[in-house]
Each structure stands twice: as C-alpha cells, then as structure tokens.
Amino acid sequence: MSMPYLTPAIRLRRTPFSRRVEAAGAKAYTVYNHMLLASFFRSVEEDYAHLKRAVQVWDVSCERQVEIVGPDALRLVQLTTPRDLSRMANDQCYYIPMVDEEGHMLNDPILIKLANDRYWVSIADTDMLYYFKGLASGFRLNAKAFEPDVSPLAIQGPKADKLVARVFGQEIVDTKFFRYKTISFQGKEMIVARSGWSHQGGFELYLDGSEYGEPLWDLLFEAGKDIDIRAGGPNLIERIEAGLLSYGNDITIDTTPFEAGLGKFCNLDTATDCLGHEALLMQQDPSRQIRSISISGPPVSSITSYWPLKDYEGDRAGHISSATWSPDFETNVAIGMVHRAHWTPGTELIVETEAGEQTATVRDSSWI
Amino acid sequence: MSMPYLTPAIRLRRTPFSRRVEAAGAKAYTVYNHMLLASFFRSVEEDYAHLKRAVQVWDVSCERQVEIVGPDALRLVQLTTPRDLSRMANDQCYYIPMVDEEGHMLNDPILIKLANDRYWVSIADTDMLYYFKGLASGFRLNAKAFEPDVSPLAIQGPKADKLVARVFGQEIVDTKFFRYKTISFQGKEMIVARSGWSHQGGFELYLDGSEYGEPLWDLLFEAGKDIDIRAGGPNLIERIEAGLLSYGNDITIDTTPFEAGLGKFCNLDTATDCLGHEALLMQQDPSRQIRSISISGPPVSSITSYWPLKDYEGDRAGHISSATWSPDFETNVAIGMVHRAHWTPGTELIVETEAGEQTATVRDSSWI
Numbered sequence A, B: 001m002s003m004p005y006l007t008p009a010i011r012l013r014r015t016p017f018s019r020r021v022e023a024a025g026a027k028a029y030t031v032y033n034h035m036l037l038a039s040f041f042r043s044v045e046e047d048y049a050h051l052k053r054a055v056q057v058w059d060v061s062c063e064r065q066v067e068i069v070g071p072d073a074l075r076l077v078q079l080t081t082p083r084d085l086s087r088m089a090n091d092q093c094y095y096i097p098m099v100d101e102e103g104h105m106l107n108d109p110i111l112i113k114l115a116n117d118r119y120w121v122s123i124a125d126t127d128m129l130y131y132f133k134g135l136a137s138g139f140r141l142n143a144k145a146f147e148p149d150v151s152p153l154a155i156q157g158p159k160a161d162k163l164v165a166r167v168f169g170q171e172i173v174d175t176k177f178f179r180y181k182t183i184s185f186q187g188k189e190m191i192v193a194r195s196g197w198s199h200q201g202g203f204e205l206y207l208d209g210s211e212y213g214e215p216l217w218d219l220l221f222e223a224g225k226d227i228d229i230r231a232g233g234p235n236l237i238e239r240i241e242a243g244l245l246s247y248g249n250d251i252t253i254d255t256t257p258f259e260a261g262l263g264k265f266c267n268l269d270t271a272t273d274c275l276g277h278e279a280l281l282m283q284q285d286p287s288r289q290i291r292s293i294s295i296s297g298p299p300v301s302s303i304t305s306y307w308p309l310k311d312y313e314g315d316r317a318g319h320i321s322s323a324t325w326s327p328d329f330e331t332n333v334a335i336g337m338v339h340r341a342h343w344t345p346g347t348e349l350i351v352e353t354e355a356g357e358q359t360a361t362v363r364d365s366s367w368i
Helices: A018-023 A044-051 A073-080 A128-138 A160-168 A210-223 A236-241 A277-281 B018-023 B044-051 B073-080 B128-138 B160-168 B210-223 B236-241 B277-281
Strands: A028-032 A035-040 A055-059 A065-069 A093-095 A105-107 A110-115 A118-122 A144-146 A150-156 A180-185 A188-193 A202-208 A229-232 A288-295 A307-310 A316-326 A331-339 A348-353 A356-362 B028-032 B035-040 B055-059 B065-069 B093-095 B105-107 B110-115 B118-122 B144-146 B150-156 B180-185 B188-193 B202-208 B229-232 B288-295 B307-310 B316-326 B331-339 B348-353 B356-362
Touching (some): A018 A035, A018 A210, A035 A044, A044 A229, A055 A160, A055 A210, A065 A150, A073 A128, A105 A128, A128 A144, A128 B128, A150 A210, A160 A202, A160 A210, A180 A210, A202 A210, A236 A316, A236 A331, A288 A316, A307 A331, A316 A348, A331 A356, B018 B035, B018 B055, B035 B044, B044 B229, B055 B160, B065 B073, B065 B150, B073 B128, B110 B188, B128 B144, B150 B160, B150 B210, B160 B202, B160 B210, B180 B210, B202 B210, B210 B229, B236 B316, B331 B348, B331 B356
Antiparallel strands (some): A028 A035, A055 A150, A065 A118, A065 A144, A110 A118, A150 A202, A180 A188, A188 A202, A288 A356, A307 A316, A348 A356, B028 B035, B055 B150, B065 B144, B093 B110, B150 B202, B180 B188, B188 B202, B288 B356, B348 B356
C-alpha cells in the first residue's frame, strides 16, 4: 500500500500544538486516541538521526490522560493492574500493564500519582476512560474518571538536558527517572517528568490548559535555536531499536503481560485486588513471548498486518508485529511474538513479508 | 490544513475488504475504531452524485461489533441505554443512545438482537467493549463481551434493492426497515439488515468470517456490473443533508441524548435500569440542541474544530460541528449545537469559519 491521504475531521482531534506542528512541516500523521499525531517531519530516517544527536520537541498530546480522583481512586486503578501501587511515591510514574479479568492486556499506560486520591493514567491507544467508568459504576466506587485538558509535550534527545536546564533550571534536570517535579509557566503549575518514548533521554511536560500550548512551544524553540532543536515524534526506527512495545501493534487484547515480557510488573503476591489476578496466576509460564528480532536481507516495506514466522520445517513459529530498516545497525530491526520452541536467542527463522521470504534471527535483547 | 498523509501501521487495522478497496481506487481514508475507512474514491462530490443515482458497496468493517452473550446479556446492555429493550424482536435492530451515569453520550450504535441471550452492538468510534467489560466485572454479571470477526458491508443507493434481489433474492429485499434476515454465503449463514448510514436506502450485510470478504465483494461487483455498481463509503455531503449525526463530530461525551435530539429514544418511564436514568430525568428540557443549519455564501472549507455561532449582538449562540457544500441544494449544509434562545427555525446567526464570517440559518429539519 502506498501512503494514502487522511481526511480531516473534528473527530480526529487537533491538539494545542497542531498549528505549530503544521508550521514545522509535519509530512504524515497517525491517529491515536482519536487525536492527530505527527509521524515524521523531514523523513523517518532524517528525524531518527537528528533525535540521536540533538533535541526534539514532540507533540504527544494524543497520550491522553484519564484522571481518577476521589477516596477510592487507588482502589479503582489497582483493579486494572497487577503492578502493586501501594508504595508508589507522590512524585512517581509507573509503567503498568492494564488487564481485564482474563488477564488480557487493555492498555500499557504510564500511571502518574498526583496525590493519594488523584492519579493520571497516560494512555496508549484505547479508551481506558470507558473501562474505568464501567468499573466505577459497577463496583459503586467513590471515584470519578474523566479526561482533563492535559496534553503531554515530550522533549527528547541527548541535548534535552541542556534545553530543560535553560528553560526550567537545573533542578528539573536533576529529576530522577520516572519521577516528576513541578514548574510554573506563565503562572500556571505543571508537572515535568523524566520519561519519554525513546531511549535518547528526556522529559515529558504535561501541558495543563490548551491555551498555554503555543507560548510554551515558542519558548522552547527560541531557547533551543543554537542546539538544533526540531519538531519530532515517536520514531519508528528508534523505538524498535530500543525494544519499546506499541499497544495495537505488538500488544493487543489477545496478549497477556507475561507474553509481552512484562512479568516484572506483575506483583502477584501483593496486587491481589487486580481483577485479572486469578487468571494471571495461571499465565506465568507462557508458551510464546515478545522478542527483538533482526531480519537480514534488503530493507523491508511497511508492515500493515502480521508477517508469519516459520521454522525450516515450515512449522509456524510466531509473527512479526513491527519492523523497519535501521541505518545505524545496517539491518532490519523488528519485534515479534515467538513460540517457546523457537525463542532461544540466535534461533534462525523464516519471515514471510509481502515481498517474499527473508531470514529472521531471534535476539536476546533490543539494540539500544 | 491541506490533506496530510496517513502513515500505515498494524494498529490502524486493515479489513477483510482492504485489498478490494485499494484496487477500487480509494483516495483518502479516515481511522474509525482503530480501523481504516475509505472516505472517497473519485471525489466526495462524484461519489455523492453516484450514491444518489446507482448503488455502492461500502467497506464499513470499522463499524465493529461488540458481542454480548450470556444469561445477563440483556441486563448488561440495558444498563447502558435509556431505550427500552424489553420488547425488541429477535430479528430487530435498534438505534440507541448509550450513556454513562451522568447521562452523557458514550456512543450511538445500532443494537442487533441475535437471540434472547445474544446481542451485537454495532459501534460508532469509541471502545464500548471496555465499558461493557468494566460493567460486567463490576456488577458481576453472567455475560461476556468481546469483538467477533464480523465486518459490516453496506449496500446503499436507489439500485440497492435490484442488486440484492439478484444476489440474495426478493425475500431479502422484502426485509422491513431495521429488521434483518439470514442468508447463506458459501455455506456460511450471515445476517443482512435493511439499514445503513445514508438516506438512499439499502442494506448492511454482517460478514461473519474475514475469509469470505473478497469472494463476497467479487460476487456483488460481478452482479452489479450493468447497474453501475461502485465502491463508496459514508458520504460527508449526503449524511449532512440527511441529518445523520456522527459521534466524535456532532455528539461527544459532553452531549446528552436530549441535546442530541434523541429524546424519542429515551423511555424514561420503563427503562429504569439504565445507569443514567436518574441523570436523564433532569435533562429532558435542554438549554441547547442539535439542529440542521444552512450556511449561505461561498463553499466552506474542511471543518477541523468547532466554528462558533453568534447572534447579531455578538453573543455566543452555539457552534457548527459538521459542514460542507451541497451541489444539489446549492448551499452549505451543516449540523450544529444551538442555544435555546436561537433555535427557532429561520433564526439567522453568524458563523465564524477559518475563512471569515458567513450567515447561518437554523432549519426545522434536515434537507432529505
């Protein structure tokens, strides 16, 4: 499939930064949580090289927040995840698998604890708001779930520290990984976390109020002029090199946390209130699991449906869910689901792409 | 904003008909329920004219089904809607507002009753599956919610009857409005309803099994050759002329059924199990409501965020949520939310489009 056009509509929501993103030359978009997300600006390859050497500002407003507030807020969130939330600090962010009663993945958000009775769930591309609403009604919890006017802006890349030091001060740079601090922008308090969907380091600023979007964007770009600041977005090549999973691509509602390699976030001894707890107890020894996989041969095309993996006897061995050419590693980097019999690092398999068969090798870890 | 490109990804799911849709020359897409939906083929205007004179086949697989099955199926669905489902027949389809506890719209699907303990909810663009899962868990209901491998294919236009008579027989053509009958395709039973998101008449066939998609498509196109059959999709111009509301555009989670003009589907005397029942009782006399609105002057541009409506004193009077030029009515046709003080048919207002101010007139009904 060549790249098609996307028909504009209100239903595909614009963000507080959309005009700046357009002015910066966004060339293509995806739709994520009913909202526009720029995929690349110059090209995926150019953006990738720049991300690894400089600093980028990403409009990731589409990482919508579900705010959970009320006396039963913690209880409501804990129902949805096997990660034990009881010791979470008030300035902390957790990456958490969210599951249904069958232990199947519904989302893999970042949870942000704002107060003992107030959380933000920074969601991947499914309407978690609806799950929380259903649970809150059904369990008659004293907690409200809604989408606030909050839009994350990511600052990513090796020069992110330099930029943030200039704009918000060294104290913010000193924030520990997956912790946040509060800044004041034009008199409005907002949180900045050391996090982001790349392995280049950086921050996510949770814009609190759409009206602050363009002034904030302009402030950052003015301050970063001499360090080659550019608009960017989650980069397909870099995120596969980093082994970052994408809900809807690598993980779906058919995946368990253990199959996704997220067993370390399943505290089954303590997080017994999670609705999926009983199911998860039976799933700890999965028969398939997500792996990083290299694919030799020529650069692969865009992947728009799973590519089957098979062994040399022709038996099904799993599938590839993400793949692209990596200029830095000079191979195709990929993520896929591999059956137990084939998941030993170094195992060679055959992948059936639209363009034909290529050799795939299971890795023991991601590239970066 | 000029029309941007859409970056392909597995997360933007292809359908059982995608290869045929591409071969038919789809020029642009939208994303709906995490799935591709072709917006137009030749142009929106050409597709519109053709829809009104011939027959089109629409890949509306993105109208995903949520299957609700089990002894508590009816109870689970009734929790979500103020429409009384108790007298629904076993071959019937209902258009239903779905609301949360506050009486706010979560979706406006077609409900299909397959059996006393089995329903399909043919959803607009939100993850209703998650709401049903949350409710089923919270209320401990004996009902399961999941997404089956079912993909609707719409057959729309004045010659739809002719095509369906040829392919499935006169008995299917004789199906009453919002009722369905069962056909057999290659030995597989599937349902065909007299319904569809246009006012040109037609059917929706619920493809049951992706593997039947291309043979079914080919059968229809072969049978319709001499009556100018074409691929199409929900048409922006025609659906506004018909006053068909679009969730995410005209209706959102901030809208009540009464504001959406869906009061006739709220059986507040009998559907007392609906979770929003108490809230809805207080909302029956709304201070704003959706109206069809004509906009004079030159053809308007694409609408990507609400256009404010104001009166001649400059007071806010509502907003426009859908708008486009109608070749047949030689005016801009629109849908918007209008405050009570301004909603009398014939009221003239000012609409602020990106291109400047134009005159808007509130209508008493849609165009067709």
